[in-house]
Amino acid sequence: MELALAEAEKARGTADVPIGAVVVDADGQVIGRGHNEREATGDPTAHAEVLAIRDAARQVGEWRLTGCTLVVTLEPCTMCAGAIVLARLDRLVFGAYDEKAGAVGSLWDIVRDRRLNHRPEVVSGVMADEAGARLRDFFIGHRS
Ligand SMILES: [Zn+2]
Numbered sequence: 001m002e003l004a005l006a007e008a009e010k011a012r013g014t015a016d017v018p019i020g021a022v023v024v025d026a027d028g029q030v031i032g033r034g035h036n037e038r039e040a041t042g043d044p045t046a047h048a049e050v051l052a053i054r055d056a057a058r059q060v061g062e063w064r065l066t067g068c069t070l071v072v073t074l075e076p077c078t079m080c081a082g083a084i085v086l087a088r089l090d091r092l093v094f095g096a097y098d099e100k101a102g103a104v105g106s107l108w109d110i111v112r113d114r115r116l117n118h119r120p121e122v123v124s125g126v127m128a129d130e131a132g133a134r135l136r137d138f139f140i141g142h143r144s
Pocket of ligand 1 (some may be wrong): 047048050076077078079080081
C-alpha cells in the first residue's frame with residue numbers, strides 16, 4: 001500500500017485525482033505500476049488499476065496475472081473491477097472506500113459476483129485513512 005500511495009503521489013500537482021496502484025507477483029516483486037492519468041492523457045480508461053495491470057501483463061508477457069495481487073489506494077470502479085476479474089488476479093487490496101462509484105462493495109460487488117468465472121480475494125480498508133486523506137487534500141485544493 002505504501003508503494004501504491006507513492007504512485008498516487010505522482011499525480012500531485014496535476015489535474016488528475018491522485019490514485020495509485022501496483023501489481024505484486026507471487027514472490028512479492030512489483031511488476032506493474034500506475035497512477036490515474038485520465039486528464040493527462042485524455043483517456044477515459046487511464047485509471048491507475050488499468051495502467052498497472054497493463055504494465056504487469058507486459059512484464060509477464062501474457063494477459064493472465066494468476067498469483068498476483070493488485071494494490072490500489074481507492075476502491076475500484078466498475079471498469080477496473082471488471083479488468084481485475086479479466087486479468088485473473090488472485091487478490092485485490094484497496095485503501096479507501098468510494099461510496100460514489102465503488103464496485104467492490106460500495107455500490108456494486110463485481111469481484112465477488114458469483115455469475116463471473118473468477119473471484120479474487122479482497123482485502124479492504126488497508127491504510128484507508130492515509131489513502132482517503134490524500135483524496136480529500138486534492139478535492140479541497142480544487143474547490144478554491
Ligand atoms: Zn477505475
